[in-house]
Amino acid sequence: MKKNFFIAFEGIDGSGKSTQVKLLTDQLTAAGHKVYVTCEPSEGPIGKMIRDIFTHKMEADHKTIAGLFVADRLDHLLNKRDGILKKLEEGYTVLTDRYYFSSYAYQSPYMDLNWVIEANSLSADLLRPDLNIYIDIPAEISVDRLRKGRSSTELYETLENLQNVRNKYFEVMELLKDEEKVMVTDGNRPPELIAEEIWKKISKEFIESPVL
Ligand SMILES: Nc1ncnc2c1ncn2[C@@H]1O[C@H](COP(=O)(O)OP(=O)(O)OP(=O)(O)O)[C@@H](O)[C@H]1O
Numbered sequence: 189m190k191k192n193f194f195i196a197f198e199g200i201d202g203s204g205k206s207t208q209v210k211l212l213t214d215q216l217t218a219a220g221h222k223v224y225v226t227c228e229p230s231e232g233p234i235g236k237m238i239r240d241i242f243t244h245k246m247e248a249d250h251k252t253i254a255g256l257f258v259a260d261r262l263d264h265l266l267n268k269r270d271g272i273l274k275k276l277e278e279g280y281t282v283l284t285d286r287y288y289f290s291s292y293a294y295q296s297p298y299m300d301l302n303w304v305i306e307a308n309s310l311s312a313d314l315l316r317p318d319l320n321i322y323i324d325i326p327a328e329i330s331v332d333r334l335r336k337g338r339s340s341t342e343l344y345e346t347l348e349n350l351q352n353v354r355n356k357y358f359e360v361m362e363l364l365k366d367e368e369k370v371m372v373t374d375g376n377r378p379p380e381l382i383a384e385e386i387w388k389k390i391s392k393e394f395i396e397s398p399v400l
Pocket residue numbers: 199200201202203204205206207208285333337375376377378379382
């Protein structure tokens with residue numbers, strides 16, 4: 189069993205990733221793990237540029253955005269400040285809110301899926317998640333949750349786009365089922381029930397002597 193591990197949370201906008209990252213962090217911390225929580229777009233310089241584009245402060249073509257995500261992911265992994273590889277070396281279990289599956293699902297409507305997978309292959313070779321957790325909700329629920337929680341709409345947050353992105357997630361999870369470890373969980377349930385299912389899986393696979 190690995191001492192520390194790397195988990196990526198995936199799902200369409202508003203699927204409950206941050207909520208589940210928080211609940212899993214609490215469980216892991218109680219089990220004695222050092223946990224480092226991170227996200228993409230990252231907090232680094234390229235991630236900040238992407239956030240400016242998503243909140244309409246800057247403009248960029250969708251192909252440029254696809255390239256920026258590839259670069260941001262490499263910086264997120266490799267930078268000497270707080271890169272994921274450094275944190276794993278320091279003994280942290282790392283939980284990220286989004287990783288390369290997000291690019292496969294969100295960028296492939298604009299770029300050939302094979303291009304997106306190939307462009308991210310350097311990141312995949314450097315570090316594959318020990319588990320990708322895909323939280324599934326219908327696009328209608330996503331739009332409903334986003335409308336309640338926010339006053340403005342970010343790029344890619346329309347009903348039609350989110351329906352497409354959800355379909356792409358399923359397409360790519362099927363395509364990569366022999367290479368990637370993926371758990372799909374129904375996100376349209378109370379957060380505590382989802383967290384319980386996730387904890388059962390994580391504790392079974394990654395924790396010695398778990399407290400269930
Ligand atoms: N299982 C759930 N049932 C109902 N509402 C939920 C559930 N999980 C999270 N929410 C609510 O939905 C909204 C989005 O949740 P959260 O921020 O965890 O999602 P996210 O996937 O991280 O979102 P984003 O992709 O937009 O960052 C929040 O208002 C949160 O309280």
